Amino acid sequence: MNYPTENPFASTHSLDTNPFEDPTDAQSTTNATRLEEIRQRELDLERREQELAQKQEHIRRHGRNNWPPFFPLIFHSIQEEIPQASQPLITRLYQLWLVLAGTLVVNMVACICILASGSSNGGSDLGSSIGYLIFITPLSFLLxxxxxxxxxxKEQALYYYLYFFFGGFHLLFSVYMIIGIPSTGSAGLIQTIQAYTKPSLPAAIVGTVATVGWIVQGVGLAYYYRQIWAHHKAAGHSVEKAKTELATHGAKAYFTRG
Structure with a gap:
């Protein structure tokens, strides 16, 4: 009589998974990954705050204000205060602001030439161009x-919204100045074309330089405006976050480095 040598309770088709295992393990893994990403962001923010605190202490000891060079009012250092990955962008924006400041000077000189050429709107153009130079130069920097x-x-939402608001107005102003309507203080396209047809060679040449300046800074700012908007969305900034920052830090945060 033959007896079976195999275990009758053994199965060649053992279960691959534990029937008592939580079926939401995949979701738990995803949540753990997200928590790790949040933790890394918090560590990065803590590191950045420590760096800012160290830089603030360095500024306190060795002097805060270094800009503008001829009459220092604020501290401005892209290499020391801006994260390395963002330094090229901020450097380009600063260079475009310098182009704007230079264009305002050239625009005023062009309006002087327009007035000297006998234009009936020359007085209005010159007066407006002087006003632009006096007010637009500092306001564009500050706003x-x-x-x-x-x-x-600081990677705070409030500053991004300020930039989008005032930067958007400046883009519209740039378009206005590129057009160059007579008596508006702009030596843009229309004024320059009229100077060529008169002809008034000094006004035409300087007006051409001013027009190119308005175009360069306007197109450049529009290009970086889109890049900054994409960064702003990717960083998850919101109006609610901006309100919280304003309530927490107040307006004084605009003037402090920490």
Whole structure:
């Protein structure tokens, strides 16, 4: 009589998975990954805060204000305050602001030439161009360049919204100046074409330089405006976050480095 040598309770088709295992393991893994990403972001923010605190202490000891060079009022250092990955962008924006400042000077000189050529609107053009030079130069620095500088330095939503608001207005102003309507203080396209047809060679030449300047800084700012908007969306900034930052830090955060 033959007896079976195999275990009758043994199975050649053993279960591959534990029937008592939580079926949401995949979701748990995903959550763990997200928590790890959040933790890494928090560590990065802590590191950045420590770096800013060290830089603030360095500034306190060795002097804060270094800009503008001829009469220092604020501290401005892209290499020391802006994260390395964002330094090229902020450097380009600063260079475009310098182009704007130079264009405002050239635009005023062009309006002087327009007045000297006998234009009936020359007085209005010159007066407006002087006003642009006096007010647009500092306001553009304070209202759109400085906010985005602070935005990339502190990575706070409030500064991005300030930049988008005032930077958008400046883009519209640039288009207005490129057109060059007579008596508006702009030596743009229309004024320059009229100078060539008169002809008034000095006004035409300087007006051409001014027009190119308006185009360069306007197109450049429009290009970087889109890049900054994409970064802003990817960083998850929101109006609610901006309100919280304003309530927490107040307006004084605009002038402080920490």
């Amino acid at each position: 759109w360049y400085r906010p985005i500088y602070n935005g990339y330095m």
